[in-house]
Amino acid sequence: MLNNMPDPALGQKILARLPSLAEKASRRLGRPPVLMEVCGTHTMAIAKSGMRSLLAGHLELRSGPGCPVCVTDQGDIDKMIALAGRPEVTIATFGDMLRVPGTDSSLEVERARGARVEIFYAPADAVEFAAGSPEKEIVFLGVGFETTIPAVALSLELAVAQGLRNYSVLSSHKLVPPVMKALLSDPELKIDGFILPGHVCAVTGRQAFEFISGEYHIPAVITGFEPLDLLASVCLLLNQIADGRPETVNGYTRLVREEGNKKARAIMEKYFEPADALWRGFGLVPQSGLALKKEYSLYDAAARFPLQVPASRPLIGCACGDILKGKLTSPQCPLFAKSCTPLNPVGPCMVSSEGACAAYYQYEWAAK
Secondary structure, eight states: OGGGSSOHHHHHHHHHHHHHHHHHHHHHHTSOOEEEEOOHHHHHHHHHHTHHHHHTTTOEEEEOSOOHHHHBOHHHHHHHHHHHTSTTEEEEEOGGGTTOOOSSOOHHHHHHTTOEEEEOSSHHHHHHHHHHOTTSEEEEEEOOOTTTHHHHHHHHHHHHHHTOSSEEEEEOOBOHHHHHHHHHTOTTOOOOEEEEEHHHHHHHOGGGGHHHHHTTOOOEEEEOSSHHHHHHHHHHHHHHHHHTOOOEEEOOTTTOOTTOOHHHHHHHHHHEEEEEEEETTTEEEEEEEEEEOGGGGGGBHHHHSOOOOOOOOOOTTOOHHHHHTTSSOGGGSTTBTTTBOSSSOSSHHHHSTTOHHHHHIIIIITTO
8 A cells, every 4th residue: 555655655654653543542442443434435545545454453444424325315216216217307317326226226227128317427518418408308316415516506507597497406415514413423333533525525614524523522634535645634533532632623734724615615505405304324314415495496306307206115134324324344234245246236335436335345355
């Protein structure tokens, strides 16, 4: 791993400090520290770099609700699949959503049956597609955190400016701070420090996560995505745990500002407003989602295409919900690497490119 760092010497210095910091933190806690990353990109970086095995014996790393595809509620997935079955609708989506299993089907299966499902890398491309296809109803599946929501809001800005009436968004967006409060309120969860998502915090700013240390007295560090970033964040967390002085620290100052990105938040707030939302593994989390404002109901797919969807059924045996809450690790799921693999995924944690199970399978389990 160190050979892949931009500064291997600095990496060696950090690694040399880690054992003593971890020992001090362990003495204070009476057990090895447990740290959680709350970002799918961090999950993949940790797995790809071999950091988990490198730190084994000193501390434990767990994945949290950092994958937007994974945390999308089963009922919302079923709504997307049902919407794809409407003959007048063309679904526009990011590629990660295609293979996510619903209760009885998936977008991939429905596309094979004749549903119109198009993959786009940017919401603006879906608007361009809608402008060139006025006879089609294009519905963009809004799945993502604060990182991607501004881009969806900008797509609405483009559609409004062009007067398009065949473009709408089905919002299943999620906000990270509210689910962190839900996570921290769980008495069963024993997490000693959080590695916070750099891209989300670039939009929200550091202050949005001050409550983690201020209200719950648990250290948190915002960091980037290189192995050196992650190792430095682990050191910062261990230092705080050992000293008993929790803070929410910005360790990614080259991108994250105290107040975040005001322009990105402004475009989000123009088109969306907070709403209660269902999360996989968490259930209903108050004010943790985003709904389109009433003045933009023309662009709200939920209002334009009302659906009666049967009650969703849980994915039998899949532990994705508990993995997202940090209560289990991927190998502890009874289906992992048996009936659930990347070629035959049972749950979204094995489907998404940011899913904890996909990361563990690709970079850790397969390497054994």
